[in-house]
Amino acid sequence: MNLDLKSKPHTLISIALFGIFLTACSGRAAKSNGSDNVLTKVNIADSTQVHAKPADNKTILARREVPVLCYHQIRNNIASDSKRAHDDIISPDKFKDHIKMLADSGYHSILPPQLFNYLVYGAKLPQKPIMITFDDTDEDQFTTGAATLKKYGFKGVYFIMTVSIGRKGRINYMTKAQIKQLSDEGNTIASHTYDHKNFAQFNDDDWTKQIDEPTKKLEEITGKKVEYFAFPYGVFKSSALHKLKEHGFKAAFILSTARDENFPLFTVRRIIDPGRYTARNLYYSINKSFNKTKS
Numbered sequence: 001m002n003l004d005l006k007s008k009p010h011t012l013i014s015i016a017l018f019g020i021f022l023t024a025c026s027g028r029a030a031k032s033n034g035s036d037n038v039l040t041k042v043n044i045a046d047s048t049q050v051h052a053k054p055a056d057n058k059t060i061l062a063r064r065e066v067p068v069l070c071y072h073q074i075r076n077n078i079a080s081d082s083k084r085a086h087d088d089i090i091s092p093d094k095f096k097d098h099i100k101m102l103a104d105s106g107y108h109s110i111l112p113p114q115l116f117n118y119l120v121y122g123a124k125l126p127q128k129p130i131m132i133t134f135d136d137t138d139e140d141q142f143t144t145g146a147a148t149l150k151k152y153g154f155k156g157v158y159f160i161m162t163v164s165i166g167r168k169g170r171i172n173y174m175t176k177a178q179i180k181q182l183s184d185e186g187n188t189i190a191s192h193t194y195d196h197k198n199f200a201q202f203n204d205d206d207w208t209k210q211i212d213e214p215t216k217k218l219e220e221i222t223g224k225k226v227e228y229f230a231f232p233y234g235v236f237k238s239s240a241l242h243k244l245k246e247h248g249f250k251a252a253f254i255l256s257t258a259r260d261e262n263f264p265l266f267t268v269r270r271i272i273d274p275g276r277y278t279a280r281n282l283y284y285s286i287n288k289s290f291n292k293t294k295s
């Protein structure tokens with residue numbers, strides 16, 4: 001399997017679990033996007049209990065978007081990198097500089113369960129929330145990415161392409177043990193298909209190969225449920241979004257295109273932090289793309 005997929009943008013999100021529990025009365029069998037007409041018990045970190053009704057799509061779309069950043073390769077450019085690949089490559093020094101800027105600017109990382117509870121139940125988020133996500137399983141996301149996030153008290157979301165786990169070569173990929181460690185340390189491990197097949201081109205068999213089997217593999221590695229998904233290349237097909245919920249996902253992440261009005265939880269926006277950005281560029285980009293009440 002050719003894994004030279006790195007030059008294309010993908011989707012991801014990370015959310016920080018902030019001690020919010022959610023016990024859905026009807027389990028995971030809900031329809032479409034959290035708009036099920038059931039009362040749900042939400043335990044907030046301070047153990048306050050509220051009974052919240054899931055928000056409808058219009059309410060979800062009207063909530064202020066949380067900035068979500070997407071990273072791929074954290075390494076220095078080499079001569080053979082195509083110009084197009086540059087958006088997906090950020091040097092370790094720049095990455096560290098950008099993450100430091102986020103910390104210095106007062107951002108707090110959140111993880112997908114927090115984002116879900118905020119969007120669906122209006123749960124509170126920390127001040128200046130942000131989600132930091134990584135796509136495609138590259139080992140530098142562990143060695144440089146996770147190590148840098150840890151330094152600033154941030155958690156991340158790792159969208160894993162399961163075919164690549166443990167592979168070594170021109171690009172090295174994370175091992176099972178590294179993925180398990182990320183999970184054990186409180187980061188979110190999420191799905192990015194088996195081998196990066198375009199979601200818009202899924203056939204019936206792909207729901208097993210690209211969705212169910214990777215979920216099972218990641219759940220075996222982490223011992224935790226896998227409930228979040230990022231579309232390869234950020235590309236989705238509206239008519240198939242309902243199936244993600246049927247296959248156990250609570251939310252899915254695109255890139256910076258418009259959300260689907262009928263499935264806002266399954267088209268959460270992210271922006272790429274390209275290697276050419278300065279920390280200041282990133283700061284302005286976050287505010288430009290996300291600081292609106294509505295996208």
Ligand SMILES: [Zn+2]
Pocket residue numbers: 009010011135136192196231232233
């Ligand atoms: Zn990807």
